[in-house]
Amino acid sequence: MRIGELSSTSGVPVSTIKYYLREGLLPTGRLTSANQAQYDEHHLRRLTLVRALVDVGGLSIATVREVLDAVDASDSGAVRMVHDGITAVPATDPDAAAEQEASSFLTRCGLPYEPDNPATRSLVAVIATARRLGHPHFTDQLGVYADACRRIAEADVDRVMRHSSVEDVLEGVVVGTVLGDAAMVALRRLAQLQEYRRQSGPR
Incomplete structure (x- = not known):
């Protein structure tokens, strides 16, 4: 064509x-x-x-080029680039209490605590913001999030591992991460709307 x-x-x-x-x-x-x-x-x-x-995904052209080069080279670094690009958050002031809360929460959930991982940095930033807004135990309500995300992760990995080539697996993870994150936000909003209406009752 x-x-x-x-x-x-x-x-x-x-x-x-x-x-x-x-x-x-x-x-x-x-x-x-x-x-x-x-x-x-x-x-x-x-x-x-x-x-x-x-x-x-909202990734920059430069990041997309790096991701595609890594996919073409069958380099698993492509997955990290996408995760980093999507979960990157602005730098925040050090917050030891938020850091400790994130570490304790992830440990309780059986999830890895990796201080330098952008996803961990994002979680710490969220917790720090919640604490500044007067919610010092924000993670108390996140256990259900972790359980749901574990199930989603199992489905994600199961789907992409069905591919036969490394390139297809990497591309599947890249697409699944970008589209999956967007889909989760959309579905959460719809579920919240439904729950608000259920709890509010007929008007």
Whole structure:
């Protein structure tokens, strides 16, 4: 397919596709003349992945390029890049109490406490903010979150491990992380709405 067809099939403007080509996010097409190239299903699949990382995951072009290079090299670092990019939070002032609360909570839940992991830093930042807002025991209500997330993680890993190639596994984790996080937020909002209505009763 030519670039116009790739655009119409993917829904991505030609100008954006050309930008991704210049940035190295898409491999070049097979040249059929000096000004024409042909693209195939691999380009369409990669374009869809790029859009998910940029539009849904909110990752920078530079980070997306690193992730794709790692996926192509069958490097598991791609997974960490996506996790880091999504869970990265602004630096916060050191808060020993929040750090201790996060450590104790994760230990009780049987989850790893890794001080330098961006996910851990995000949790500590959340707890520190909750403490500043007058909720010193915010983690008391997070046990149900951890239980639910453990079940989700099992489903995530089970799904991607069915792939046969390392590249497909890595791509599956990347997509699952980006889309899964967005889906969880959406489903939580809908469940909250339903529960508010249930507890409020008929009006």
